[in-house]
Amino acid sequence: MKIRLIGATAVFGLFLEIALQSTSVFASEHEFNENSKPVLIIDAITCQGNTSTECSFVTKKYYQQIGDVLNPDEIADAKLRLGTLIQFKSVNIHLEKGYQRDHVVVVFDVNEASNLQYELGIGYDYTKIKSTATDGKKSRYGLNGKITNFNFLGTGKELSFSFSDARDESEYESSTKSVFIDSSENYTEVWQQEKSTNNSDDYALSLSYYDPYLLGSSYYYLAAHIQYDKYSYTRNIYTNVLAQQPSNTQSTAYSRANKYNSQTLLFGRRFGRYSYISLDVVTNNAGANQTSYGVSYGWNTEDDALFPTQGSVFSTRVSEMRGDYGVNLQYKEHVAVGLNRVIMFGGNITLNESNNYCNACYLIVNNSVSASIFSRYSSIKPIDKTMGTYAGWYIGFHVGQSNISKDLYKYTFAGINAGYTYQTATMIYRFSLAFNQQENN
Amino acid sequence: MSGIQTTFVRGLILASVILFASVAQSIEISARIADNKLIVIVDDIKYPNSIIDKELRSGLPNDISLILSINQQEKKIIAIRQNYQITYDLWDEIYTVKITKNTVANSTRRLKSHAELMAFINRIELNSKEAFAQLKTGMTYQLRGQVMINPVETERIDKIRAWIASSQGHAIDPKAEKHAVVSLSSPSSVHSSPTNLDAKTIINQGKMLENIGSARPRFQKLFDQILEQYITSDQVPALWHSQVSTQRVNLTSLRSEK
Numbered sequence: 001m002k003i004r005l006i007g008a009t010a011v012f013g014l015f016l017e018i019a020l021q022s023t024s025v026f027a028s029e030h031e032f033n034e035n036s037k038p039v040l041i042i043d044a045i046t047c048q049g050n051t052s053t054e055c056s057f058v059t060k061k062y063y064q065q066i067g068d069v070l071n072p073d074e075i076a077d078a079k080l081r082l083g084t085l086i087q088f089k090s091v092n093i094h095l096e097k098g099y100q101r102d103h104v105v106v107v108f109d110v111n112e113a114s115n116l117q118y119e120l121g122i123g124y125d126y127t128k129i130k131s132t133a134t135d136g137k138k139s140r141y142g143l144n145g146k147i148t149n150f151n152f153l154g155t156g157k158e159l160s161f162s163f164s165d166a167r168d169e170s171e172y173e174s175s176t177k178s179v180f181i182d183s184s185e186n187y188t189e190v191w192q193q194e195k196s197t198n199n200s201d202d203y204a205l206s207l208s209y210y211d212p213y214l215l216g217s218s219y220y221y222l223a224a225h226i227q228y229d230k231y232s233y234t235r236n237i238y239t240n241v242l243a244q245q246p247s248n249t250q251s252t253a254y255s256r257a258n259k260y261n262s263q264t265l266l267f268g269r270r271f272g273r274y275s276y277i278s279l280d281v282v283t284n285n286a287g288a289n290q291t292s293y294g295v296s297y298g299w300n301t302e303d304d305a306l307f308p309t310q311g312s313v314f315s316t317r318v319s320e321m322r323g324d325y326g327v328n329l330q331y332k333e334h335v336a337v338g339l340n341r342v343i344m345f346g347g348n349i350t351l352n353e354s355n356n357y358c359n360a361c362y363l364i365v366n367n368s369v370s371a372s373i374f375s376r377y378s379s380i381k382p383i384d385k386t387m388g389t390y391a392g393w394y395i396g397f398h399v400g401q402s403n404i405s406k407d408l409y410k411y412t413f414a415g416i417n418a419g420y421t422y423q424t425a426t427m428i429y430r431f432s433l434a435f436n437q438q439e440n441n
Numbered sequence: 442m443s444g445i446q447t448t449f450v451r452g453l454i455l456a457s458v459i460l461f462a463s464v465a466q467s468i469e470i471s472a473r474i475a476d477n478k479l480i481v482i483v484d485d486i487k488y489p490n491s492i493i494d495k496e497l498r499s500g501l502p503n504d505i506s507l508i509l510s511i512n513q514q515e516k517k518i519i520a521i522r523q524n525y526q527i528t529y530d531l532w533d534e535i536y537t538v539k540i541t542k543n544t545v546a547n548s549t550r551r552l553k554s555h556a557e558l559m560a561f562i563n564r565i566e567l568n569s570k571e572a573f574a575q576l577k578t579g580m581t582y583q584l585r586g587q588v589m590i591n592p593v594e595t596e597r598i599d600k601i602r603a604w605i606a607s608s609q610g611h612a613i614d615p616k617a618e619k620h621a622v623v624s625l626s627s628p629s630s631v632h633s634s635p636t637n638l639d640a641k642t643i644i645n646q647g648k649m650l651e652n653i654g655s656a657r658p659r660f661q662k663l664f665d666q667i668l669e670q671y672i673t674s675d676q677v678p679a680l681w682h683s684q685v686s687t688q689r690v691n692l693t694s695l696r697s698e699k
Binding site: 218 | 499597
C-alpha cells in the first residue's frame with residue numbers, strides 16, 4: 001500500500017510537473033505572440049528601379065544577410081544611409097513573401113537621380129608687381145569646365161573629365177643705372193630701360209577616377225588622375241640704353257612651348273570621424289621623367305564642399321622628388337555669423353628644399369618658404385533645397401610673403417577677391433575676380 | 442493668354458499649392474474629462490498618400506505617433522507620446538497595431554482592411570489619468586498636439602552622421618587646386634610668375650593632392666530632411682509631421698465638453 005501510495009504520488013507529481021511546464025510554455029508563447037516582434041527570415045535581398053546602379057551598391061548599405069532574422073532597425077538604418085547618397089532621389093524598402101511562411105524578400109525600390117554634374121567657371125586676376133627697379137602688371141584670364149559621373153559603372157565610383165585654359169598677359173618695366181670708367185678714368189652713367197611683354201597660355205585636359213569604397217571597403221579609397229598640359233610662352237624684351245649716341249634700342253624675342261603629361265595615383269584611408277591619411281605617386285615627362293612621392297594627412301569637418309557654413313579643414317603633405325623635399329600645411333575654419341552668413345579664415349605655409357641644380361630653370365631655386373593668411377566672408381542663399389539649387393557670393397582678402405633661395409628673390413603679396421557661385425541639381429557656375437599687389441624686395 | 446493673365450493663373454496655382462500644403466498638415470484636436478481621465482481626440486489628420494500607401498503596406502513596422510503636451514504659460518507640465526506601431530502581415534493580409542503610451546505597451550489591435558486601418562489612425566484617442574492629475578481648478582492651459590509618421594531617434598541620426606563621416610567624407614579631386622577657377626583668386630595664384638613654370642614646379646606648384654573641395658549635387662535627400670528638422674527645430678525629426686495644433690483649455694471647459 002505504501003509502495004502504491006509512493007507510486008501514485010510520483011505519477012501525480014510527474015503529471016503536475018508536465019502540466020506546469022506545459023502551462024509555462026503556453027504562457028511564454030502567448031507572451032511572445034503578443035509582445036515580441038514577429039520573427040521573419042530573409043530569403044533574398046533584391047532591388048527595383050536601379051537602371052544604372054548595381055544592386056550590390058545598394059544592398060551593401062544594408063548590414064544583414066540572407067538567412068538572418070530580419071531586424072527592422074537595420075532596415076531603418078539602411079534607408080537613412082541610402083538617403084544620404086547623391087545617386088538616389090528616394091529609396092523605399094518593402095518586404096515580399098519568401099519561399100515559405102515567415103520568410104521574406106527584402107526589396108530596395110530606388111529612384112535614381114541624374115548622375116552627371118557639369119561645372120563651368122570663369123575668372124579674372126589682376127596683379128600689380130612693384131620692386132625697386134621693376135614695375136609690372138599681370139592679367140590672368142581663366143576658363144575651366146568639368147563633367148563628373150558620380151555613379152560610374154553603376155557602383156558609386158566617380159569619373160570626371162576636365163579642361164582648363166589660363167592665359168597670362170604681363171608687362172614689366174625696369175630701369176637700371178650703370179657706371180662705366182674708360183681708359184682716361186672718365187665716369188659715364190648709363191641708364192638702361194627694359195620693357196618686356198610676356199604672354200603665356202596653359203591649356204590642360206585631364207581625366208580623374210575616384211573609388212570611394214576600394215574593394216567594397218568603407219575606409220579605403222583610391223584616386224587616379226591623368227593630365228595633359230600644353231604650355232606656351234612668349235617674351236618680347238625691348239632694351240633702350242641711354243647716354244649713348246645714338247640711342248641704342250634692341251629688341252629680343254623669346255618663346256617656348258612645352259607639352260607635359262602627368263599621372264597621379266593616390267591610395268588613402270579614412271579614420272576617426274573626419275580624418276584621412278594617404279600616399280601618392282606623381283610622375284611626369286617634363287624634361288626628364290620625374291616621379292614624386294607624397295604622404296598626406298588631414299581632416300575635414302566642412303558641412304558642404306561648395307557652400308560650407310561650418311567646420312574646419314586641415315591638410316598637410318610631405319613630398320619627395322629626386323632628393324628635393326616639399327612640405328605644405330593649410331588650415332581653414334568656417335564660422336557662422338548669422339543665418340547663411342559665414343566667415344572663413346585660415347593660413348597656408350609651403351616649404352621647399354632643393355639639392356639639385358636645374359639647368360632649365362629661369363631661376364635656380366635652392367629653397368623657398370611661402371606663407372599666407374586669408375579670410376573670406378560668404379553669403380549663401382538656398383533657392384530650392386529640394387531641387388538642390390543654391391547661390392552664394394563671397395569677398396575675401398589674403399596677405400603673405402615668399403622667400404626664394406635665401407633672400408635672392410623675396411616678395412610680399414596681398415589681394416582682395418570676390419566671386420559668385422550658382423549650383424543647380426546638375427550644373428555649377430563659378431565666377432571669380434581678384435586684385436593682387438606684389439612687392440619684390 | 443496675356444502675360445498678366447498667365448502671371449495671375451500661376452499666382453493662383455501657387456497660392457492654392459501653399460494653402461493646400463498648409464491645410465494638408467493641420468489636425469483637429471478636442472479634449473474632455475471623463476472618469477478622472479483627460480481624453481484627447483485628434484482627428485482630421487490628412488496623412489500624405491504617397492507615404493501612407495507605400496509605407497503601411499511594406500510589411501515593415503511603421504510608427505504613427507501623437508505627441509501631446511500640456512503647457513502653462515509656455516512651461517511644459519506634462520508630455521505624453523502615444524505610438525501606433527503598424528505592421529502589415531503579408532500572409533494573413535491584416536494590420537497589427539501595437540499601441541504604446543510613453544514606451545509602455547498598452548494594447549494590440551488587429552485590423553482586417555486598409556480602410557479599417559485608415560479609420561483607426563485618422564482618429565487617435567489618448568486617455569490619461571496622469572494628465573488629468575496635473576490640471577488645477579481656475580488655471581488655463583494650452584494643449585498642444587502633433588502627429589508624425591516614423592519619428593527618428595537622435596541616436597539613429599548620430600549613428601548615420603558618424604557613418605557619413607567615416608565612409609563618405611573626404612572626396613578627393615587630385616587636380617581641383619589647379620583647375621578650379623576659384624583658385625585663381627587664391628593666395629597661391631600670385632606666386633605663379635613665368636619664372637617658376639619650370640618642369641619641377643609644374644609638379645609641385647599648388648598641387649594639393651588631398652583637395653577635399655569636390656562639389657556634389659545637393660538636392661535634398663531623405664537624410665538631409667531629417668537632419669534639417671533635427672538641427673533647426675526642437676521637434677522630433679520624422680518622415681512626416683502634421684502642424685502643431687494648439688487649444689486653450691481649463692477644467693471647467695473640459696468638463697462641459699461631451
